[in-house]
Amino acid sequence: MSDLAARQAALVEALVAGGPDPAGFDPARLDATRKALLRKRAGETAKHWPLLAASHGNRWRATFAAHAAGHEGHGALRDGWDLARALRAAGTLPTGAARELADREAGWHYGGAGAPRRRLRARVRTLAASARRRLLD
């Protein structure tokens, strides 16, 4: 790994995965960047999980940050899924968000790592619907 590649990796680790601050950087600016990255992730996650975000109102960013700080993002779909499950386990998942999570889990299998996969019965329903459309068209 080149020197710059190693230093880029160290900076990313410090910003998103709880790694130590790299030498020479302004700690306040590193902290501001960390918070900005979390705000951006919170906004993207809200688009994929609108009820989860809306049910937290103006506490959404703080709730998201409390869960996600120091953990690398895995995309908005998985980040929201992980948060919703953590809140459900803690007994603090609001009702609307619980329904949103239940709907997702009815159609998709997500094991907590890797991309969520469409459940077989949901796939069959989709195929049946498209076959019906072809027959009727």
Next chain:
Amino acid sequence: MAAAADPAAGLAGVGIGWRPEIAGLVDGLPGLGFCEIVAESIAPAASSRGVTPLRGLRDRGVPVIPHGVRLGLGDAGGVDAGRVAHLAACAVAVDAPLVSEHVAFVRGGGREAGHLLPVPRSREALDVLTRNVRRMQAELDVPLALEPIAALLDWPDDELDEPDFLTELLDRTGALLLLDVANTYANAINRGQDPAAVLDRMPLDRVAYVHVAGGAEHDGLYHDTHTDPVPDPVLRLLDELRDRARPPAVMLERDGRFPPAAELRAELDAIADGTGLARVT
């Protein structure tokens, strides 16, 4: 070179960043000069997700620019062949006059940063950027425009200031400049510099088109959020730009917390008025 003779690559007028949330508003802009689509949000090879939402605009003859956000032209580990091919395929799928990406790195050590991060303004980083930009250009039949990002931090070993760094990068690669006046404003303010003085030293003869976006102050720093209104100082910097080199094409970027349509239309009008371009609303 041809690109230098026509840095705008045929773009003209006022445009907007296409987002699904404002698709209806964008479709209803009669004079729209062009629009930008986030390259990672379309799948040019797949019919279902494909480029269907843009078909109406293409049918009207509105140029569409694929705008990459995850290629990582500043990644010292190199650019991924699949991502290069995707951006090139986007350009073909929408018959783009040019494509754009950022002067930034986005991942390292196998981790995704989740956003655009600054490279050190060093000779070593210039070599990395030059290599990656040339690799992308080799797959494109149209010009590539590079956008300097808004960054909240600087590396401790910067050797060049931002205008000199960008000028050298464009000289080395022949790439065009996608000038974001909100980024220029944000970086200047957060570094304690005068935005107009920074603008003076930018390679303005290489501008293909211009971005304008909103932002807000948090904890004493200006954040280029794309989810807030365009503040007056950013519009004033657009005036400063017009006084130096009238840009042929200027567009608004809004990524979230979308206001009522009337507010976005008013921002588009303010951008048109500030640059002497025709209103598109």
